[in-house]
Amino acid sequence: MDKLSDDDLALLLLIRSFELKLLALFERGELNGTTHTCLGQEYVPVSLRTLLRESDWIFSNHRGHGHYLARFEDPEGLLAEIMGRKGAICDGVGGSQHLKRDRYLSTGVQGQSLPVAAGVALRLKRYEPGALACVYIGDGTWGEGAVYEALNLAQLWRLPLLVVVEHNGIAQSTPTGLQMAGTVEGRAHAFGVAHHRVDIVDIHEIRAQLAPLVDRVRAESCPLVVEFATHRLGPHSKGDDTRPPGFPRFDWYAAYQAAHPVQSAGIEAEARTRIDRIAAEVAARPPSVWRAA
């Protein structure tokens, strides 16, 4: 793997440390409800970070911590939200899955945000040409009809809609082979929507591949499906990993650490220290207050 900038690596390791901390907090019974970590998939939003602009909307999903942190680098606000403490982004109402901040929004229902993003893209096309709506979905989301209704609209109306598929081969506990006929590519092409598959983890190379394609979404106002072949290292939520030991789980982190041990170790130590400090500080805050009725 090529060497990353310190910034990119720091963000990758911040997300990883954040997710590992969450699992640890859950194990200690310090968190309410559930959470879905993006361990193994951190490089997806980090790759896209430099390709997206502040004027773009981002729609995230249940597995969205990495998407949020790559957009705002605000582990304090996110952790406060998940822990229901003062400073929570959404006053603790939304929790892990339901975040809104500026032009970033996530929901907990699969596929639901694609039509919404299409509507946002429609307005962007008219009032802010060049801006786009980016939606993160998983492979399991392709079982939802809303995806197809939205792709049809996006292609018919030539909307600047970037659909990022984090295809990690497993939908909760159901492997892709048991839940998807055909391919994501075939489905995108059925609507005449362009599709690009990313099966590498090298961030520089991913950006090089995607930059002209994302530019085209902006310049020509058209939808694009980018499918990342990725790996979910952890469980779906907390302790619900039913995958057999042989199930493929490639970890960019291990590969990168092996290739660049010194840079990796130093930055990881910083990220862990930072997250430890934030966790302690946020846990000591008073409960969040919900003012809106």
Place this chain on the structure above:
Amino acid sequence: MTVGGAAAGRARVGENLNRALHGLLEDDPSVYVLGEDLLDPYGGAFKITKGLSTRFPGRVLTTPLSEGAIVGAASGLALAGGKAVVEIMFADFAALAFDQILNFAGKSVSMYGHRVPLPLVIRCPSGGHRGYGPTHSQSPQKHFIGIPGLSLFEMSPFHDNRAVLDRMLALGEPCLLFEDKVLYTRRMYEVDELFTWELVGDVAVVRLDTGGPGGLEIPSGDLDYVLITPGGVAHRALAAMRTLLLDHDLTGVLMVPSRLYPLDLSDLLPLLGRAPLVCVAEDGSAGGTWGDHVAADLHTRLWGRLRRPVRLVSSADSVIPTAAHLEREVLVQDSTIRRAVLEGLDG
């Protein structure tokens, strides 16, 4: 209290709504209208959107048959600073957009901690009496009651549609507007010569025209019952009131709210508390209805003053058949309302 009546005009309800949409799009460049088959020359299955696409081509968009995507995209427009009016061709099909309505539009207003404005109107042509059969005749209001952040309105011959549309959009949260299809060809503001009406807040109050004082001043001895109905049932209620007066010498008042949920009858509680019988009539099928909700509210707020249980009239617990004679048996008729009042007063 606003005085309505004959002077206010005689356009058909559908024309009033069509003009309201024209005016809205003209006055507010942030408004979009989305729906199936609404381009000219067709102008929508009931012609309510006629002329709009010609005048406002970029903001009046015909869509695929994708109710979920239509409501979702409209929510996106609203989220990004626009305002959206959606036409669902038949209210039955709103079920296809239920996730977007319940789980996205409704919840988004408040689930992000701070209020997220979502100015969105979903128009739903509803109701039977046209022979369209089980999938095109429902009054599905009850399925949308009690959803946080979602308001239900119903078109009525007494409420100017522009004012209602403005009010819904100003709420900054998703609203359903139910439009009983049989109202489209009725005249606005028209009542039987026996009656007169006025608006009390958002509720149209129709009463016997005695030339005497206003609706809230009716002497107790001159009030036998109060009917509460959504706009679509108003004409059937008036027909029942006429018969009850002429054949049975019973005098009643009809209340027609514009906003069905949340419903605020506070200003009318004194009058309701004096009525020997309160009857709620609606077209939705029996079981878990809007009327149940109204009755529970009135029983709570007027307990001790009510003389009888609130009487409920709804369509049968049934699908809506196509054949005219079968449809009549299932749906609420003026005779159903008349019978309910007579039985209620006897009971």
